[in-house]
Amino acid sequence: MKVEGKEEEILKILEENARISDKEIAKMVGLDEDEVKQTISELENRGVIRKYKALINPEKAGIEAVQALIDVKLSPERTVGYDSVAERISRFPEVKSVRLVSGEYDLSVLVEGNTMRKVAYFVAEKIAPLEQVRNTVTHFLLKTYKENGEIYEEEEKGKRLAVTL
Amino acid sequence: MKSDRVADRVKGLKGSGIREFFDIAQQMEGAISLGVGEPDFVTPWSIREACIFSLEKGYTSYTSNWGMLELREMVSDKIYKDDSVYYEPEGEILITTGVSEAFDLALRALVNPGDEVVLHEPSYVSYKPCTVFAAGTPVCVDTEVKDEFKLRAEKLEEKITEHTKAVILSYPNNPTGATLSRKDLEEIADVVIEHDLLVISDEVYGKLTYEGRHTCFSSLNGMKDRTILLNGFSKAYAMTGWRLGYAAGNKEIIEAMMKIHQYIMLCAPITAQMAAMEALRTNDEVERMVSEYNRRRRLMVEGLREIGLSCFEPKGAFYTFPSIENTGLSSEEFAKRLLLEEKVVVIPGSVFGASGEGFIRCSYAVSQYEIKKALERMGKFLERHRGKKWDYH
Numbered sequence: 001m002k003v004e005g006k007e008e009e010i011l012k013i014l015e016e017n018a019r020i021s022d023k024e025i026a027k028m029v030g031l032d033e034d035e036v037k038q039t040i041s042e043l044e045n046r047g048v049i050r051k052y053k054a055l056i057n058p059e060k061a062g063i064e065a066v067q068a069l070i071d072v073k074l075s076p077e078r079t080v081g082y083d084s085v086a087e088r089i090s091r092f093p094e095v096k097s098v099r100l101v102s103g104e105y106d107l108s109v110l111v112e113g114n115t116m117r118k119v120a121y122f123v124a125e126k127i128a129p130l131e132q133v134r135n136t137v138t139h140f141l142l143k144t145y146k147e148n149g150e151i152y153e154e155e156e157k158g159k160r161l162a163v164t165l
Numbered sequence: 166m167k168s169d170r171v172a173d174r175v176k177g178l179k180g181s182g183i184r185e186f187f188d189i190a191q192q193m194e195g196a197i198s199l200g201v202g203e204p205d206f207v208t209p210w211s212i213r214e215a216c217i218f219s220l221e222k223g224y225t226s227y228t229s230n231w232g233m234l235e236l237r238e239m240v241s242d243k244i245y246k247d248d249s250v251y252y253e254p255e256g257e258i259l260i261t262t263g264v265s266e267a268f269d270l271a272l273r274a275l276v277n278p279g280d281e282v283v284l285h286e287p288s289y290v291s292y293k294p295c296t297v298f299a300a301g302t303p304v305c306v307d308t309e310v311k312d313e314f315k316l317r318a319e320k321l322e323e324k325i326t327e328h329t330k331a332v333i334l335s336y337p338n339n340p341t342g343a344t345l346s347r348k349d350l351e352e353i354a355d356v357v358i359e360h361d362l363l364v365i366s367d368e369v370y371g372k373l374t375y376e377g378r379h380t381c382f383s384s385l386n387g388m389k390d391r392t393i394l395l396n397g398f399s400k401a402y403a404m405t406g407w408r409l410g411y412a413a414g415n416k417e418i419i420e421a422m423m424k425i426h427q428y429i430m431l432c433a434p435i436t437a438q439m440a441a442m443e444a445l446r447t448n449d450e451v452e453r454m455v456s457e458y459n460r461r462r463r464l465m466v467e468g469l470r471e472i473g474l475s476c477f478e479p480k481g482a483f484y485t486f487p488s489i490e491n492t493g494l495s496s497e498e499f500a501k502r503l504l505l506e507e508k509v510v511v512i513p514g515s516v517f518g519a520s521g522e523g524f525i526r527c528s529y530a531v532s533q534y535e536i537k538k539a540l541e542r543m544g545k546f547l548e549r550h551r552g553k554k555w556d557y558h
């Protein structure tokens with residue numbers, strides 16, 4: 001079921017700020033608070049809203065995490081499809097995202113660890129040996145400029161004058 | 166001797182009292198400003214990027230006095246698409262340095278000394294002084310909250326004399342946020358025909374209309390020939406600093422405006438013209454900004470009512486114009502005290518004309534967070550000044 005109307009408006013608000021109060025949402029979309037509560041819980045129940053998370057800038061938090069994007073090429077002979085191996089890879093907590101992609105390779109896997117060694121070992125020990133995996137290429141991430149639509153180093157604001165008529 | 170250095174016309178302009186307050190407001194640390202008259206968004210990146218690219222390619226020259234033909238063609242297409250009025254790119258459209266310049270040109274092109282120009286108040290602060298600079302006589306019509314700050318045709322008609330040359334129409338309105346429906350506009354158009362008038366229609370906030378659609382005045386029957394349509398890029402595309410706008414209208418008048426423009430401005434900046442072409446190619450960002458303003462609008466109107474200010478529901482621009490009458494303070498006094506006591510900047514309604522007294526202008530071109538914080542502070546202020554909480558709604 002496609003989300004539209006008030007539901008869509010509420011999603012847009014939450015996507016931008018998941019900690020906003022129901023009361024404020026109510027004002028902005030012209031519903032009362034109970035209707036907002038109900039709409040949100042329906043969206044949650046239907047799985048449209050999966051979860052609420054904070055977007056953290058690891059650098060600012062002093063978290064020394066190493067991430068790598070792994071290109072994974074799978075063997076084409078097997079007819080079971082890619083789902084089962086993708087799901088296996090997905091279960092490792094070190095793995096932050098798994099996507100099936102078109103082009104040179106088949107899966108794009110984002111892996112995170114404390115150190116480069118750990119990430120490299122993880123790939124060598126857990127991913128590369130899987131039966132369907134033909135080869136892997138590891139790209140360590142050096143710097144994140146933008147993630148989930150948010151630019152990390154935002155442009156300075158406040159160049160406006162406080163008063164213009 | 167010294168006192169004669171400045172021309173009387175300029176000396177006669179008022180406004181010094183409030184300037185002091187604005188100076189304090191500009192500099193106060195930690196203040197939240199609802200006094201802003203421009204978007205808090207930075208110009209969309211695709212527009213900035215197009216301008217940077219044009220600089221790399223060496224577009225740094227003057228352009229035609231009229232503005233680049235390609236841009237005029239795009240402006241013509243846009244007006245036709247949005248409002249179903251067709252303006253010829255050659256002769257009926259002039260690219261200017263903002264609506265500000267276009268407005269000045271329009272007055273100077275139309276007004277003979279002693280001609281009267283009718284303008285509704287509260288409205289944008291430049292109209293009256295520009296009329297005076299053009300040697301015209303401004304005649305004000307008050308609009309009222311009970312009419313939702315609409316210019317009523319009957320009230321307009323009352324002000325018309327044999328000297329009336331033109332009417333300034335400014336909707337969606339700064340500072341009230343009022344809009345006019347097609348029917349309201351049609352009634353005004355009847356008066357315009359009846360008294361053989363011209364209209365200068367400042368539609369710079371047209372895209373920022375939240376309920377229904379903006380109706381372009383010149384799209385009404387018979388109005389194209391009588392209207393100078395002014396619009397620009399400042400508000401809808403978040404391009405205030407670029408200084409770009411345009412005038413569209415009858416060939417004879419636009420030509421007259423161009424004559425003045427070529428001597429005082431030569432042409433609008435080419436960098437801004439290059440950027441504007443990109444702005445006209447993309448619409449998504451405008452829609453995104455408009456829906457964000459709309460959320461903030463509701464948040465602010467509801468919030469103002471909650472803290473006990475009666476607030477007319479604005480349907481355009483990015484201003485709310487709540488009444489502060491029941492505080493017993495003048496709008497200037499209210500704004501000054503609010504700034505000193507709670508560090509929130511609002512603009513006294515009296516700045517926009519005598520009929521703005523008793524109101525303050527609060528802009529919602531600020532983040533949701535700032536709206537919330539400002540309302541909290543204003544709530545405290547009101548509670549203190551009333552001694553008890555209102556249950557007014």
Ligand SMILES: Cc1ncc(COP(=O)(O)O)c(C=O)c1O
Pocket residue numbers: 165202262263264265266289335338339367369396397398399405408409410
């Ligand atoms: C009603 C109105 N007209 C015109 C302007 C100025 O527009 P521009 O930046 O195009 O000169 C403003 C700016 O605040 C305004 O509020």
